[in-house]
Amino acid sequence: MFTLISTALSFLMGGLPKLLDFFQDKSDKKHELELAAMQMERELKMMEAGYIAQARIEEIRTEQVQMETQAQERTAMYNHDIEIGKGASQWIINLRASVRPVVTYLFVFLLIIVDVASIWWAWSSGVAFAEAIPMVFDADEMQILASIIAFWFGTQAFRSK
Numbered sequence: 107m108f109t110l111i112s113t114a115l116s117f118l119m120g121g122l123p124k125l126l127d128f129f130q131d132k133s134d135k136k137h138e139l140e141l142a143a144m145q146m147e148r149e150l151k152m153m154e155a156g157y158i159a160q161a162r163i164e165e166i167r168t169e170q171v172q173m174e175t176q177a178q179e180r181t182a183m184y185n186h187d188i189e190i191g192k193g194a195s196q197w198i199i200n201l202r203a204s205v206r207p208v209v210t211y212l213f214v215f216l217l218i219i220v221d222v223a224s225i226w227w228a229w230s231s232g233v234a235f236a237e238a239i240p241m242v243f244d245a246d247e248m249q250i251l252a253s254i255i256a257f258w259f260g261t262q263a264f265r266s267k
Contacts, residue, residue, distance in 0.1 A: 116253035120260025
């Protein structure tokens with residue numbers, strides 16, 4: 107039971123950044139709705155005056171401004187990451203970027219090594235394979251492994267939406 111709860115919590119923790127982004131998006135969307143209402147008013151006035159071609163030009167300009175804004179935001183995020191790493195060696199920058207994946211890989215490899223060694227020891231001691239597996243791969247280990255997997259796949263699931 108605890109394994110299921112911790113797995114679900116790990117999966118949800120992978121989506122925590124998306125939850126925080128939700129609140130940021132809420133205010134952004136309110137602003138966008140206000141802008142859309144203003145643009146709609148202007149377009150209606152332009153159409154009444156017979157400026158349909160001008161309306162299309164304004165629509166294209168609006169799309170260009172949105173694309174430029176997104177590019178500037180992305181550039182600002184990249185510049186922020188670069189600023190954090192200034193003065194550090196490339197080795198430190200790479201190490202900082204790989205901490206979570208490396209810790210995860212090491213932990214999973216450690217689990218595999220311990221399990222294989224335990225199965226080998228049980229087999230060499232004369233314990234049947236069917237009896238050794240529940241002793242080696244117990245509920246605690248399942249819980250830890252399930253939490254790791256759920257966190258990483260939960261992060262990916264929330265990131266893609």
